[in-house]
Amino acid sequence: MYLKFKNIETFISTGGKKLNSNQPTICFIHGAGQNHFSFVQQIRYFASRGFNAIAPDFPGHGFSKGKCNSSIEDDAIWLSELLQEIGINEFVIAGHSQGCLTAIEFNKLSLKSLKGIIFIAGSAKIPVNDFLIEKAKNEPEKAYKLMVTWGHGKHGSFSISEFPGHHHLGEGFKVMEMNHKSALINDLSSCNKYEKGLDELKNINLDCLAILAKFDLMTPLKFGKKMVEHINSCECHVLDCGHFLPTEKPKELNKIIYQYLKNLDI
Amino acid sequence: MSEKYKFDTLSLHAGHVPDKETGSRAVPIYQTTSYVFNDTDEAAALYNMEVGGHLYTRISNPTISVLEQRLAALDGGVSCIACASGMAAMHLVISAICSSGDHIVASNKMYGANINLLQHTMPRFGIETDFVNPNNLDEIKKAIKKNTKLVFGEVIGNPGLDVMDIPSVAEICKENNVPLVIDATFNTPYLMKPIDYGANIIIHSLTKWLGGHGIAIGGAIINGGNFDWSNKKKFSTISGPHFALDGISFWEEFGPSALTSKIRAEGMYNFGPTLSPMNAFHILQGIETLPLRMKKHMENTNELIKFLSEHEAVSWVKHPSLDSHPDYGIAKKILPKGAGSVIVFGVKGGREAGKNFIESVQLSSHLANVGDAKTLLIHPGSTTHSHLNSEAMRSAGLTDDLIRLSVGLEDVDDIKKDFEIGLKSVLKSR
Ligand SMILES: Cc1ncc(COP(=O)(O)O)c(C=O)c1O
Numbered sequence: 211m212y213l214k215f216k217n218i219e220t221f222i223s224t225g226g227k228k229l230n231s232n233q234p235t236i237c238f239i240h241g242a243g244q245n246h247f248s249f250v251q252q253i254r255y256f257a258s259r260g261f262n263a264i265a266p267d268f269p270g271h272g273f274s275k276g277k278c279n280s281s282i283e284d285d286a287i288w289l290s291e292l293l294q295e296i297g298i299n300e301f302v303i304a305g306h307s308q309g310c311l312t313a314i315e316f317n318k319l320s321l322k323s324l325k326g327i328i329f330i331a332g333s334a335k336i337p338v339n340d341f342l343i344e345k346a347k348n349e350p351e352k353a354y355k356l357m358v359t360w361g362h363g364k365h366g367s368f369s370i371s372e373f374p375g376h377h378h379l380g381e382g383f384k385v386m387e388m389n390h391k392s393a394l395i396n397d398l399s400s401c402n403k404y405e406k407g408l409d410e411l412k413n414i415n416l417d418c419l420a421i422l423a424k425f426d427l428m429t430p431l432k433f434g435k436k437m438v439e440h441i442n443s444c445e446c447h448v449l450d451c452g453h454f455l456p457t458e459k460p461k462e463l464n465k466i467i468y469q470y471l472k473n474l475d476i
Numbered sequence: 477m478s479e480k481y482k483f484d485t486l487s488l489h490a491g492h493v494p495d496k497e498t499g500s501r502a503v504p505i506y507q508t509t510s511y512v513f514n515d516t517d518e519a520a521a522l523y524n525m526e527v528g529g530h531l532y533t534r535i536s537n538p539t540i541s542v543l544e545q546r547l548a549a550l551d552g553g554v555s556c557i558a559c560a561s562g563m564a565a566m567h568l569v570i571s572a573i574c575s576s577g578d579h580i581v582a583s584n585k586m587y588g589a590n591i592n593l594l595q596h597t598m599p600r601f602g603i604e605t606d607f608v609n610p611n612n613l614d615e616i617k618k619a620i621k622k623n624t625k626l627v628f629g630e631v632i633g634n635p636g637l638d639v640m641d642i643p644s645v646a647e648i649c650k651e652n653n654v655p656l657v658i659d660a661t662f663n664t665p666y667l668m669k670p671i672d673y674g675a676n677i678i679i680h681s682l683t684k685w686l687g688g689h690g691i692a693i694g695g696a697i698i699n700g701g702n703f704d705w706s707n708k709k710k711f712s713t714i715s716g717p718h719f720a721l722d723g724i725s726f727w728e729e730f731g732p733s734a735l736t737s738k739i740r741a742e743g744m745y746n747f748g749p750t751l752s753p754m755n756a757f758h759i760l761q762g763i764e765t766l767p768l769r770m771k772k773h774m775e776n777t778n779e780l781i782k783f784l785s786e787h788e789a790v791s792w793v794k795h796p797s798l799d800s801h802p803d804y805g806i807a808k809k810i811l812p813k814g815a816g817s818v819i820v821f822g823v824k825g826g827r828e829a830g831k832n833f834i835e836s837v838q839l840s841s842h843l844a845n846v847g848d849a850k851t852l853l854i855h856p857g858s859t860t861h862s863h864l865n866s867e868a869m870r871s872a873g874l875t876d877d878l879i880r881l882s883v884g885l886e887d888v889d890d891i892k893k894d895f896e897i898g899l900k901s902v903l904k905s906r
Contacts, residue, residue: 226717226724247731254722254729255526273706273728359480367480369490369549373528374536375736376555377548379480384554384701384732460527461518 212273215295221246221273222296223265225257234325234476235262235298236467239289239316241307241332242397243346243357245272247385248306251373251460252467259468262301266292270390278396282308282404286315293321300476304328304467306456307429308401310437311336314410325476328467329420331455333433334407334440338398346395351387353394358382363425363452372460382454411440418444419470421455421463428453445470483550483666484767491545505757506538525721525741535744539753543760547686547696550665550763551678554701555736557744558694558756562661562681563589564749565695569657569677571747572713572739574625576602581619581654583610583629585638585873590659594628610640611803613648620652625711626677627654631670632662632796632816634846635856635880636873639796639803642810646674653710655703661685661847662816666770671700673810677735684847685817688762688769692755697739701732714738769849769885774814776891777883783892784821789829789899791877793821818846822877827866829902830877831858836901839886839894851884851891 211224223246229235236256238249246253246265256263268285269276279285289312293301300323305313310332317327345353358379359367366378386394418441422434431448438446447466451458481489492503511530513519522531530536544556559565570593574580582594584607594605608615610629620627627649629640642658649656655676660668664685670678680686682694705714705727714734715727721741726734744750762769777795784793794800796807796815807815823829833855834842840851844860854860857876861869866876884891 221728223728226722226729250730251527254524254724255521258520258524258526258722272731364493368493369486369545370493371528371541371545374530374538374541375544375548375557375740376528376733377545377553380548380552380554381701381732388731461529464521464527 213296215292218269218276219274220269220276220292221267222292223249223253223267225254225263227257229262229264229296229298231297231299233260233262235264235301236471237289237293237301237303238263238265239303239305239309239312240265240268240271241309242401243354243386243389243394244306245385245389247272247388248454248456250457252456252464255464256467261471262298270393270396272388278390278393280396280400282311282315282400285312285400286319289316290319290321299323300325302326302328302471302474302476304330305332306330307332307453308336308397310334311401311404311407314407314414315404317414317416318410324416326416326470326474327414327418328470329418329434329437330463331421331423331426331429331434331453332437333429334411334437335405335433336401336429338402343395343398343402346398350391350394354383354386357428358386360427361453363423363458365458366452366454378454378457382457408437408440411437412442414441416443417474419467420444420446421466422446422448423451423453423455424448425451426453486546486549487766488764490549491542503539503542503757503760505753507753508537509533525737533753534748534750535740537753537756540751540756543756544696546760546763547680547698551698552665552669552671553678553698555699555733556696557736557739558682558696558751559744560695560749560751561693562659562679562683562695563593565679565681565697566590566593566659568739568743568747568749569679569697570598570603570626572735572743573655573711574603575713577623578603578625579621579623580605581616581624581627582607583633583640584608585610585633585636586630586659587634590630610638610645611806613641613644616645617648620648620654624652624654626657628657628659630659630662631668632811632818634662635818635820637794637796637801637816637818637820639807639811639815641806642670642673642675649676650674653704653707662818663811664766664770666766667813667816668811671698671702676700676703682759683845685770685773686763686766687759688766688847688849689758690845690848690850692758694751694755694759697736699733699736703735705734772885773817773883776885776888777814777817777819779888780881780883780891781819783895784819787899789824789902791822791824793819795819817883819881819883821879821881822875823879823899823902825877825902825906827857827876829905830855830879832901832905833879833898834858837894837898839890846880846882848882849885851886852882854880856880
């Protein structure tokens with residue numbers, strides 16, 4: 211759905227469904243240079259199973275207009291204000307990659323209605339190498355290609371998809387290209403600057419879930435595991451895929467998340 | 477698209493890794509109509525297109541998906557639908573985008589069935605086409621109307637071998653917010669990838685060079701994912717609400733793969749022009765050697781162009797690689813690896829001479845196909861168009877003496893020897 215938020219056209223994927231205030235919500239937070247299309251195989255799945263499933267396009271991403279946020283802190287505040295605006299009740303956030311940092315920061319806002327946090331293929335610190343930063347700044351399309359190629363595991367490179375006829379690398383590239391050209395460099399700089407993630411983890415007092423990727427070259431598994439170790443309560447799964455886990459292993463991911471949501475009893 | 481692997485590797489591997497259960501190195505032929513659901517939840521998710529997967533072979537099948545994912549990778553697209561034939565592919569694209577009252581701009585120099593579908597069949601469903609010279613950019617620009625929903629052409633036209641200036645036409649389409657649909661049958665992604673030049677949707681007759689062995693009919697649609705379908709009024713079938721699936725907008729839910737999602741959910745579902753898994757397997761086998769074959773096709777083609785051009789029984793030779801061809805310049809630019817392995821030429825002595833040539837050759841096959849590993853010939857004047865007089869032939873863009881040659885992979889010396897026999901009989905008949 212489209213809405214004018216802070217006077218800016220903003221898109222929130224709801225799986226084509228109207229939000230129901232009697233249902234709990236799962237809010238997916240996209241990663242650097244991504245948008246709601248990261249969660250094509252999650253949104254409608256959860257929206258059909260008793261949840262409001264939403265995935266906002268952050269400013270300058272996907273179908274949302276406006277200037278990109280320039281820090282993880284700003285992303286978290288923007289998201290909390292957006293959620294207030296659309297008026298949801300109990301909810302869980304699920305961040306992918308940079309979305310994990312946003313989720314950590316979001317936790318600090320201490321919203322009572324936040325009932326759980328899901329970390330997908332991410333870690334508490336995402337330093338970005340200078341080469342990628344330089345490409346994102348000066349030749350964003352080259353940076354998209356690099357990220358999409360590194361980001362997909364073996365199945366991505368071999369064009370193996372659970373979605374018949376889909377080509378991960380081609381699709382991944384086009385998804386990134388739909389954003390404003392400044393989106394990726396803004397996001398990568400935000401990731402680079404955000405150094406306090408590990409320290410913030412101890413403040414999370416919710417039962418969390420982490421689904422990490424064995425062949426993650428963007429946020430390597432060992433850093434994901436380190437994040438999990440620093441959280442008081444976090445169930446952890448490792449899937450046999452690359453960084454773009456939501457599109458590489460959608461069914462396994464959905465099943466794990468669904469079970470977690472059921473256990474949370476929201 | 478940047479790929480970890482290069483074209484030749486993707487031709488062999490894209491879309492498939494050995495499955496864990498059997499270790500089968502070759503792509504298995506899933507000769508099944510349907511798939512057992514693990515539970516009702518999975519069934520519901522598949523029916524509702526919440527996640528990907530197979531539920532009924534009319535809509536998708538694991539062997540066919542390997543082919544689709546291989547083609548999407550080779551052509552640099554985001555997604556692909558394989559179907560029963562090249563014509564089925566064309567119909568699927570048109571019916572996904574256009575409705576009654578809509579308009580198409582198409583090249584007037586295309587494969588006969590492509591023209592027939594647009595000229596005679598589609599108008600019965602309220603979809604009108606204006607035909608234009610594919611290389612008259614002004615004509616294309618002027619033909620685009622408010623209700624134009626797509627521009628259609630072939631990279632290398634069949635049988636005239638006119639080469640469309642894809643980059644310039646793509647620019648016009650972009651300015652007018654109309655998708656450019658390109659039949660790339662004659663070039664295959666080995667010779668040229670139209671998406672790289674700005675085309676939005678690619679159609680292939682897999683029956684031809686991609687399959688490459690004259691054994692299986694098939695077609696494919698490759699979605700470039702590079703068209704903005706957001707105008708709900710203009711592209712209501714893609715971005716407006718769908719009649720099922722909770723009324724979703726394919727554009728909002730699937731973005732770059734909106735078109736193929738629409739075709740999967742409507743065209744494959746409601747028309748059912750399904751490729752057989754066995755044919756998908758045969759075509760995959762063909763694609764494994766596409767780079768090798770296309771290289772040899774082009775080597776033989778270049779040799780035969782030279783041979784025919786120098787032969788006393790040949791009155792003219794047409795191929796975009798010859799500087800006498802009106803599209804020589806654009807062919808050089810967009811088809812640097814070669815402008816396809818079809819040559820058209822005329823024999824001295826008109827219709828009768830053409831007939832003699834065709835009837836005298838022994839190695840080359842006289843039939844209605846192109847893109848086989850074997851050399852193929854057809855003389856429209858004595859076959860497909862034999863009922864037309866010379867004048868009517870000319871207005872169809874053909875001449876009495878025209879022979880269409882699809883160059884095969886035989887030893888080129890043997891093809892030449894075979895042609896010598898045919899051309900000798902041409903000289904005799906004069
Ligand atoms: C350029 C072109 N497009 C489409 C087709 C139709 O393909 P099919 O026979 O697979 O339906 C053909 C067949 O000759 C062709 O030459």
